[in-house]
Amino acid sequence: MKKVYVAGVGMTNFGKLNKLGRELALDASIQAINDAQIRPKDIDATYVSNAFGIGEGQIHVGPLINSSLGIPQVPSLTIESACSGSSAAFHEAYVALSSGIHNVALVVGYEKLTMNSTSENTRYFAMASDYWFEGVNGVTFPGLYALMATAHMKKYGTTEEMLGSVAIKNHRNGFYNPKAHFRKMIDMETYRNSAVVSYPLKLYDSCPFSDGAAALILVNEDFIQKNSELVQVLSSVRAGSMAALQDRDDFTGIPGARIAAEKAFKIAKLSPDDVSFAEVHDCFTIAEIMAIEDIGFFRKGEGGKAELEGLTQFDGKKPINPSGGLKAKGHPVSATGIAQIVEIYDQMLFRVDKNRQVQNPQIGLAHNVGTTGGSVSVNIFRRAK
């Protein structure tokens, strides 16, 4: 197995953007190529992630990107894995590079959603659940995560204030992220007074529908240039869970996340305590609380308390979502997994705003969830000393 490194990253602003999805994907890709100081012709394969291109009228975007980059001969494909699509694409690139089949890969995730209405987008998203059992019966994602939240509240005494702490922290971090969808701080009163989406989840518990793209260049040890060995991929693991929530015994965590994290730590020969900071999948505030428990940063049932006590602040004991997370940075579905890795890379290169810069970003972890856990990716990164 060859060593694999992130050599450069790129990301558009997240939010409501007046460009086509293919343009966003190309913008982020060019940024990543320039950041990595490679030439397009160095790229052996392009891994694209997108879920809802049908809504825009364009799928099969890899050949468009490669044609625009002047490398039409390079193979590409599009990967969908609900909200974890681009971390799945990252994993496929990692496998090809670690095995030496390719040496340099472009990985890019994008989504264009804001031209749709909220109800259209809610329906699109529901298509990634077990639609014929969940979606058609009216249980869309806010409802599914609300079921998880109430179960967590009942079993562990998790409170509305704990959920609110996640929202307030992530909005604060997003305020200092120039590419974030939402750049405004909120307080507990604003949080409490926001409209209920699906009890107990309110507007400020929920991530937005965003447009955006994120890209990175992945290289293996056979293609090492100046600076390209700064951030190493220690492990990249994917797992799944029972697709429909109704088929699970317990709603207070995500089985696939526990499996993926455990395996990722084993391969990286690390424990949760070794992780300096993490980007986790906070599509709803409860999701962040479950994530930090599933990964093993905090004991089961104690995630909410940790959030309330500030342990997950950017300068806390275990910084979580210094980017602002899906909650504030935004959630352009198939861009999110790569955007998490962009943040880890930028943190490790000390090039983010000092108000969200983690102090000693030695080991970073990215945790990306598709639906309620049907697909989960956990990737662990190390900064070269």
Next chain:
Amino acid sequence: MKKVYVAGVGMTNFGKLNKLGRELALDASIQAINDAQIRPKDIDATYVSNAFGIGEGQIHVGPLINSSLGIPQVPSLTIESACSGSSAAFHEAYVALSSGIHNVALVVGYEKLTMNSTSENTRYFAMASDYWFEGVNGVTFPGLYALMATAHMKKYGTTEEMLGSVAIKNHRNGFYNPKAHFRKMIDMETYRNSAVVSYPLKLYDSCPFSDGAAALILVNEDFIQKNSELVQVLSSVRAGSMAALQDRDDFTGIPGARIAAEKAFKIAKLSPDDVSFAEVHDCFTIAEIMAIEDIGFFRKGEGGKAELEGLTQFDGKKPINPSGGLKAKGHPVSATGIAQIVEIYDQMLFRVDKNRQVQNPQIGLAHNVGTTGGSVSVNIFRRAK
């Protein structure tokens, strides 16, 4: 690099089917699991291919399949690469198995299309082209392939009769394939009199919109059971071409197909003459003629003549599409690439109708094209002696 084998295959009928896409995918998967004589829990990863699930209201089908198989923990993802999606999924599984990251993979492609009107499906398909330049200007796939056909006719003197020979041969083979969408033979007069879709391409030059699923179990040398080493994957290569036809110098062939075939032969240490038979991408009759030239079975410009002379018949010098091809077997987009491999496997195990059984199926090649060549896969297989 570990050796990789096809250990078993499964396929639904192709045509208008009264099942959901997810059911078709599961049906084919269970067939493949039984054929390979493995247990679901042997599977390390599931690679799904689908392009138009949005139309049916269900994407992210991997977790549904795995949940139904009792292996919810297993990672899955969905791959789209236009009409070459499932050969792209096959390639991803091949990479993971040859590198030893996984030992056993389920690869399944499916599509559910017949609930849409022809115009809806034509528009869906066009979304895989360079839609904002081709599709929105009214050039859908029949038109794009018609441009390639007229260019080929002008440059090489390819005739309507040569195109017709492809259709007649593939309909004949499909007649003997119990799973084919069309099981009727046609003659040259029927072909000539069929309605023009886009000159020179007529109804009988064109493959249908089909429902269907095809699956296979891929294993590496670390997981060898009885019979599982019968069909070895010698090489699996993907490449691309300029996405839009307008950006190419020449319309008479597919650049990515030539690149992929050349590389696949090099890795397999074989030449086109070594291939016993092939399944190629005949979405339109002209596509088969270009394919057998691009792969190198026949010299450029001589593909049409070879078809007319019967060299590509199941008992000819170079049998092409003994399954009936996309033309007669049908074309459920993201099932097609795997369905080609299903045919190669069944031919190598001598379990197809004697009226289309290739005599000495030692080396088989599968050639699968996305759009007009934006994505191309070439996979080469060897029957164990």
